[in-house]
Amino acid sequence: MRESVPSFRQYPFSLQAVRELDELSFHPKVTYLIGENGSGKSTLMEALAVALGFNAEGGTINFTFHTKETHSELHQYLKPVRGPRRPKDGFFFRAESYYNLATNIDELDAVQSYGGKSLHQQSHGESFLAAFLHRFSGNGLYILDEPEAALSPSRQMALLARMHDLIQDNSQFIIATHSPILMAYPDSIIYELTEDGVRTTTWEETEHYVITKQFLNHSERMLHDLLTDSEDGD
Structure with missing residues (x-):
């Protein structure tokens, strides 16, 4: 849908990774987006999640809350192409707005799906893990934007193990991260967002x-x- 873009001189289309992007194929197990701050990782992740029906601030497709409309219009110009397998579960995990999501979960009295304890009554890292361990149920599509933000190295390895369990249960992950631990999953593809566009690389x-x-x-x-x-x- 590049022909519909109003101008590649304005944000978010002015981002080099977006301006040069035509098509991106996702690995059936794990796809990583990496790059420097400001390269457009979170912008692409947000647009992809919204284009797939997720709330811009995170959660499942059933979450409709919003605290402030800050997401870009990029999702309107993406055309996700789904494979024959339809996921039964899905979640957009966004570290930046996880506090807002936790608040909405309390308001909905939905803490049982996250381990039975308010996410606000746990440490930041524990609340992240609560979603990964309790809410992610398998056979799902999980879009994670910097999930390592509150996790210690040992907890990042615990997340890797949890990812592997879910992948064995027909799940797919798309992850934007700065963590060399998290991007170590062997059966995956890594896309690096650079000044010249998007390229594949190895761990x-x-x-x-x-x-x-x-x-x-x-x-x-x-x-x-x-x-x-x-x-x-x-």
């Missing part, structure tokens, strides 16, 4: 993996260089 080639590995293996030298550069700049 070991991602900047997230390379920099994390370099820092862990050479932390003393890298810290020296970083802090010396910082002092020189003062």
Whole structure:
């Protein structure tokens, strides 16, 4: 639907990843969107979720609440093409607006679907895990925007294990993340949003993996260089 775009000079169509995007094929198990801040990951995730019928602030297709209309018009120009399998469950998990979702869940008295305890009465990370462990039921489509935001490394690995269980139960994940732990799922595809558009890459080639590995293996030298550069700049 590129021919319907009013102008590629205005947001969100001015984002390089959007401007160069024509078609994106999703892996039947896990698709990752990665890239620098401002590259358009969350914008694409939001537009995809809304185009598929999810609430812009998160939840299932049955959630209709909104606190502020901030999502872009990009969803109007996407044409999702579904495969023959129809998911029986689905969820748009958005770290940025999860507080708003948790509030609406309390108002609807729907906490039983999330482990039986108000998400507001748990730590941020525990409330994230409550959705992954209790609300995600399998045979579903799960769109996750930066789910690692409140998770410790061990909890990120717990999420990976949960994803694997759900994938074995015919689930599909689309995930925007900065976490080299979360993007390590082996049966997947990684799309990197760059200044030149969208390209496929491998886990070991991602900047997230390379920099994390370099820092862990050479932390003393890298810290020296970083802090010396910082002092020189003062």
